Amino acid sequence: MRWLDVRRHSLTKKGTARGRGSHLSADGVALARLIGAGAGPYERVVTSSSPRAVETAVAMGFAVDDTVEMPSGYVEGVIPKHAQWEWAAPYARFAEIVRTGGVAAGVAEAHRAIWTDTVGGVPEGGTALLVGHGGGIEFALVACLQEDSHASWGAPFAHGDGVRLGFADGRFVSVSFQRAPRSRCERRSPTPL
Structure with missing residues (x-):
């Protein structure tokens, strides 16, 4: 069995401080450090090419091997x-x-292929980390585990939330959600990316 940990990027700056690519805020760095303290080790780390995803992995304490x-x-x-x-x-x-197909199914499949490639790059018994974005992660999860009980999975991915997937015989076989701690001021609802 191989393992893939997937995380949504951490909290970003807002307003004029946001900048191109939405860099992490100080709270975002602190959250990523907290998550990283209990994560890993990883044989491979892949992130979205967006600065907020790269910065999340680095703040967690892991060097990025590739961006996609x-x-x-x-x-x-x-x-x-x-x-x-x-x-x-x-x-x-x-x-x-x-299931309806079309562009959305293509997005889900593109993410599933990235996840499969990422976890396929680690040895048996190893673990990879992938940092991505809300909306894409949810699509990928249902594409990776099409027969699972999706209605029981709970809330969408808030900043820092994660999931661990087991991977065996060329397919994803298990899922375990890892919700990030929430600060007093953060809502479990969307904020602009």
């Missing part, structure tokens, strides 16, 4: 940005959207 362009999970005309926060059973809804 990841398509947005917010598909125009299908899923408005942060719509998953309004859905009663977000993963069941993502699975339903994937």
Whole structure:
């Protein structure tokens, strides 16, 4: 068995301080450090090419081996940005959207392929880390575990939330959610990326 830990990037700067690529805020660095203290070791670390994803892995304490362009999970005309926060059973809804095919299914498959390649690059018994984005992670999860009980998976990915997937015989076989600690001022709802 191989393992893949997937995390949504940490908290970012807001307003004019945001900058191109949404760099991490001081709270985001602190959250990533807290998460990183209980994570790893990793044989391979892959992130989105976005600065906020790279900075999350580094703040967690892990060098980035590779960056990958990841398509947005917010598909125009299908899923408005942060719509998953309004859905009663977000993963069941993502699975339903994937089953209908089209562009959204292509996004889910692109993410699943990135995840498979990432975990495939570690030895048997090893673990890889992938840092990505809300919307894309949810799509990838339902694509990786199509037969699972999606309605029982809970809330979409907030900043720093993670999941550990078991990978055997060329496919994902298990899932365990790892929710990040929440600060007093942070909501479990979307904030602009």
